Amino acid sequence: MEVIIICAFIAVLLPYLAKAPLAIAMNKESKYDNHYPRDQQARLTGFGARALAAHQNSFESLIVFSVALAIVLSTNNTSITVQILAITYLVARVAYCIMYYINLDKLRSLMWLIGLLCPLTMIGLSLSKLA
Template sequence: MQYAHFTVAYWCVLIAAILPIVCAGIAKSGRIGVPRKQGGYDNVNPREWLARQTDWRARANGAQANSFEALPFFIGAVIIAHQLGAPQARLDVLAFLFIVLRLLYIMMYVSGMANVRSAVWFAGFLANVAILLVGYR
């Protein structure tokens, strides 16, 4: 029996799917368990609570939303590249690069470094385009 295995690129898809959850955790950090009347996290109305946040918590929530927005293109690009028979090593390196850039993007977003964040976002977008095209012949 032949067993399928995950490529590095497929593992990167899993990591990319977890990144929005990490961003949400950053936004909520230190507020879980604090009474709602004292500004603690409201699990009854989590979206309303997040919408009222400011500074780095609001930016972490923005990073969460952007991480969800980037996910479909990345998943599609990885799947298409695999289907086209892209060179696996090149695909794996590009997918790993995308994850590194997404992590940097989240750090820049939460830190409030807007210009650097935008440049990193663009680099991640280009990496994703490269993933999509790496199998093109």
């Protein structure tokens, strides 16, 4: 269970870590506008726009992973397979952001898919444990 909790902690941090490249892009664009950051973000192009998308998608993905973790923990299904899936999810999500930053769209999409399939598989394994 310890691995699952550590993965949960890291997953919660990922969207905030993904904010760093966005903040750098905003600062380069015209100095970080803390009064109207969303307006400034809407004007970003290139790397800045990709950094914003990676940051936002990190929150979206966290929702799916959080539901999977809740199901895994409530069914007490913290098997080694589930732990490997949780770690794989984290690796895929970090790789997803990197692929977004460097504009490798096909690899980014593959990392997105892996990042989606891991929590879905975690849920499926928990369901099969109940049967």
